[in-house]
Each structure stands twice: as structure tokens, then as C-alpha cells.
Amino acid sequence: MTTNRKQTLGEFIIENQKSFQYSSGELSKLINAIRLAAKVVNHEVNKAGLVDIIGTAGETNIQGENQQKLDVFANEKFIQTLTNREIVCGIASEEEDSFISINSSDENHQNKYVVLIDPLDGSSNIDVNVSVGTIFSIYRRVTPVGTPVTIEDFLQPGNQQVAAGYVVYGTSTMIVYTTGDGVNGFTLNPALGTFYLSHPKMQFPETGKIYSVNEGNYVHFHQGVKDYIKYCQMEEGDRPYTSRYIGSLVSDFHRNMIKGGIYMYPKSSVTGNGKLRLLYECNPMAFIAEQANGIAIGGKTRILDIQPTELHQRVPFFCGSKQMVGKLQEFLKKYQ
Ligand SMILES: O=P(O)(O)OC[C@H]1O[C@](O)(COP(=O)(O)O)[C@@H](O)[C@@H]1O
Numbered sequence: 133m134t135t136n137r138k139q140t141l142g143e144f145i146i147e148n149q150k151s152f153q154y155s156s157g158e159l160s161k162l163i164n165a166i167r168l169a170a171k172v173v174n175h176e177v178n179k180a181g182l183v184d185i186i187g188t189a190g191e192t193n194i195q196g197e198n199q200q201k202l203d204v205f206a207n208e209k210f211i212q213t214l215t216n217r218e219i220v221c222g223i224a225s226e227e228e229d230s231f232i233s234i235n236s237s238d239e240n241h242q243n244k245y246v247v248l249i250d251p252l253d254g255s256s257n258i259d260v261n262v263s264v265g266t267i268f269s270i271y272r273r274v275t276p277v278g279t280p281v282t283i284e285d286f287l288q289p290g291n292q293q294v295a296a297g298y299v300v301y302g303t304s305t306m307i308v309y310t311t312g313d314g315v316n317g318f319t320l321n322p323a324l325g326t327f328y329l330s331h332p333k334m335q336f337p338e339t340g341k342i343y344s345v346n347e348g349n350y351v352h353f354h355q356g357v358k359d360y361i362k363y364c365q366m367e368e369g370d371r372p373y374t375s376r377y378i379g380s381l382v383s384d385f386h387r388n389m390i391k392g393g394i395y396m397y398p399k400s401s402v403t404g405n406g407k408l409r410l411l412y413e414c415n416p417m418a419f420i421a422e423q424a425n426g427i428a429i430g431g432k433t434r435i436l437d438i439q440p441t442e443l444h445q446r447v448p449f450f451c452g453s454k455q456m457v458g459k460l461q462e463f464l465k466k467y468q
């Protein structure tokens with residue numbers, strides 16, 4: 133391959149299928165389907181404001197959140213695309229109360245993967261033209277192939293993920309994902325409708341100067357978190373750091389992975405265990421972070437080692453450059 137010709141996502145998937153231990157092609161088909169659904173959602177996101185896709189859909193999801201029209205649209209498109217192609221045996225989504233079991237029409241071929249998705253991440257930013265995303269996490273089922281999936285297939289610790297990724301619908305549209313062999317980013321050429329490998333082997337810088345947290349909740353944070361935020365703001369050495377908070381996990385994470393930084397959504401005396409969902413927000417971002425030389429913790433615990441107990445459970449989430457998360461851990465330890 134000539135060095136200046138960028139590889140397409142399709143070519144990359146085929147080429148890397150060989151390096152995947154169980155290369156039955158099913159995972160490649162699955163990532164291809166996610167690519168397709170991402171393009172459909174991207175098309176709608178880009179028209180927000182021109183078509184009736186802004187505002188609330190009039191329903192609330194199981195988290196008690198008002199579903200945005202784009203939440204519902206993205207949820208439908210990802211579920212439809214994955215179901216129509218019969219490449220998964222189960223789907224769980226932020227916008228669905230419970231998991232969906234999918235039986236293949238071909239009795240001789242039953243699928244082995246389940247997918248967990250946050251179809252539209254950063255919903256509060258849809259109406260104001262700020263970048264949003266989609267997050268996905270893929271596991272091999274643990275129950276026998278050919279039987280209906282059960283909750284067990286979804287409540288697996290993050291360290292069992294086979295693949296994880298996100299789509300960011302921003303100044304450009306990108307898919308960033310890992311299958312456990314590093315993290316690669318692909319940018320959509322909207323004219324051709326093709327994703328190209330624009331960010332090979334992405335890595336979190338060891339440290340950085342950006343901290344991302346909703347400081348509006350500061351008074352409710354654990355003392356260790358408060359101390360770390362104060363530390364970031366002090367005039368000393370390479371500090372103060374810069375505060376950047378978009379309010380879309382995918383976009384804040386993406387920026388910090390490129391520039392170096394730390395994202396925090398702590399638990400608080402009002403929100404209890406924080407806001408972010410373990411299974412389709414924290415686990416996939418933690419897998420990507422670790423594959424890109426970063427760290428993701430829930431406080432004392434590595435996110436990927438948490439044993440899930442509920443489909444929509446929330447956990448505190450701290451993620452980013454190694455030295456910055458390490459420093460935060462020092463402050464947290466003081467109060468443990
Ligand atoms: O407005 P807050 O409380 O800071 O929360 C922002 C966080 O909530 C989220 O929007 C939650 O995700 P959803 O939009 O998928 O529900 C994250 O993307 C973001 O980081």
C-alpha cells in the first residue's frame with residue numbers, strides 16, 4: 133500500500149480481521165453495520181434545524197430523562213440496522229428499558245455477539261449545534277449459542293469486551309474504535325460517504341493541561357475531587373490547567389485523548405453514583421482509554437473490573453491521561 137493513500141475503514145476492517153483470534157467475519161460485519169448506521173444518523177444530525185429532529189420526543193426513558201427526537205431516531209436506526217442484518221443475538225440501549233433478543237432466521241447460523249449502545253450521547257447539546265456522539269460496546273455472549281440471550285450476556289465486566297468505540301458528530305464525523313489491538317480513528321469524507329484512517333494508533337499523552345468536569349456540581353463533590361479541582365486551578369508549575377467541558381462525554385473524551393486531559397463525572401451528594409452509565413458509556417470509553425495508554429477509574433476501582441448488576445446502573449467516572457488520573461487518585465486516597 134502506498135504510504136500517502138489513506139486506508140478506508142472497510143479495507144482496515146478486512147485487513148485487521150486476520151489479527152482477530154476468532155475471525156469468523158461476524159465482528160467485521162458488525163462493525164460494518166455500525167458504520168452504516170452512523171452514516172444514517174450523521175445525515176440527520178447535519179440537517180438538525182432544517183428537519184423536524186430538534187426538541188423532545190414527548191417520552192421519557194427508563195432513566196427518567198426526556199427523550200430527544202434525535203435520541204429516538206438514532207436508537208431506531210442502530211437497532212434496525214443491526215437487526216435487519218441478523219448479526220447480533222441481542223441489543224441493549226440507553227433508550228430501551230430492557231434488552232432486545234434477536235433470533236437469526238437461519239437455524240444453522242446463530243450469532244454470538246451482543247451490542248450495548250448509547251445511540252445519541254450528549255443529548256443536551258443537540259438543539260444548540262454542539263457536537264454529539266454514539267457509543268458502542270460489543271461482547272461475546274456467555275449463554276449457549278442458539279438459545280435466547282439473557283441478562284447475563286449483558287452484565288459482563290468491561291474487561292470482557294471484544295470491541296468498543298464511538299462516533300463523534302462534530303466539525304467532522306469520526307468513528308474511533310478498538311478490538312483490543314490499539315485505537316484507530318476514521319474520518320468521514322462526506323462527499324464520498326467513506327471513512328478514511330485519519331488517526332492511526334491514537335494515544336493519550338502521558339499528561340495534559342485540560343480538566344473536564346461540570347463545576348456547577350462542585351459543592352456536592354467528594355472532598356478528594358474538590359481538592360483535585362483546586363489543584364488544577366492553582367498558580368504553580370505548569371498550572372493552572374484549562375477548564376473545558378462540552379457536556380458530551382464523547383466530545384470531551386475525544387479532545388482529551390488528542391490533547392491530554394482528564395474527564396470527571398464524580399458521584400455527588402445529589403446524584404448519588406454520578407450520571408454516566410457503566411455498560412454503554414463508561415465501559416466502552418474505559419476500554420478505548422486503556423488501549424490508548426490512558427486510565428479509567430470509578431474511584432478506587434478500575435472501571436473495566438466492575439461487575440455490573442443492572443443494565444442502566446450509573447458509576448462515578450474519571451478517565452484520561454495517566455499522570456493526571458494518578459494525581460487525582462492521590463487526592464482521593466487521602467480521604468479513603
Ligand atoms: O449536563 P451534565 O450533568 O454535566 O451531564 C453531561 C453528561 O451527560 C451526558 O450527556 C449523558 O449522556 P446522554 O446524553 O447519552 O444521556 C454525557 O454525554 C455528558 O458528559
Ligand SMILES: [Mg+2]
Pocket residue numbers: 250252253254381413
Ligand atoms: Mg451518553
Ligand SMILES: [Mg+2]
Pocket residue numbers: 203226250251252253254255
Ligand atoms: Mg444518550
